[in-house]
Amino acid sequence: MAPKNNKAEQKALKLIFDTGEEGLLQSELWKLLDVSSREGSRMAKKFEEKGRVLREKVLNNGRWTYKIFSKKELVTLDSIEGCPCLICDEVEKCFGDGSISPTTCLKLTAWLDPRIEQLPPSE
Numbered sequence: 001m002a003p004k005n006n007k008a009e010q011k012a013l014k015l016i017f018d019t020g021e022e023g024l025l026q027s028e029l030w031k032l033l034d035v036s037s038r039e040g041s042r043m044a045k046k047f048e049e050k051g052r053v054l055r056e057k058v059l060n061n062g063r064w065t066y067k068i069f070s071k072k073e074l075v076t077l078d079s080i081e082g083c084p085c086l087i088c089d090e091v092e093k094c095f096g097d098g099s100i101s102p103t104t105c106l107k108l109t110a111w112l113d114p115r116i117e118q119l120p121p122s123e
Contacts, residue, residue: 008033012043016053016070023069025060044068084111 015032016024030040044066047053055066073079084107085091094100102108 008035009043009047013047013052013070016047016068017072019070021069023056023067025058026055026066026068027060029068082111084108 012029012033015029026040026044027037029044030037033040033043035043044053044055047068048055052071054069054071056069057064058067059065060067080086084105085094085102088094088107090100094102094105096103
């Protein structure tokens with residue numbers, strides 16, 4: 001029974017993700033998955049508790065329900081704009097345990113977390 005439930009959960013997360021910013025009514029999710037409202041509600045609540053989705057209470061056709069939004073964001077070109085790796089002269093030497101590594105690169109660290117001050121270039 002666990003594999004069936006896992007497949008249903010994977011399908012549910014994909015359906016929610018595919019709706020993008022528009023979100024998906026919880027009742028629509030049940031219909032698309034062909035599950036009971038009880039099972040669908042439990043699944044949505046579980047996703048929310050695990051931080052996978054955001055559930056927002058909305059009024060739909062005079063009834064209160066929840067709209068579900070994916071917390072996972074699409075990767076776009078804007079999301080990598082300014083990444084120092086894109087213009088780095090040393091990128092071919094950069095790998096996990098290489099002489100240059102993404103885990104120790106100060107430029108990449110500063111780009112990921114702007115609160116970290118970047119060291120001035122060495123002369």
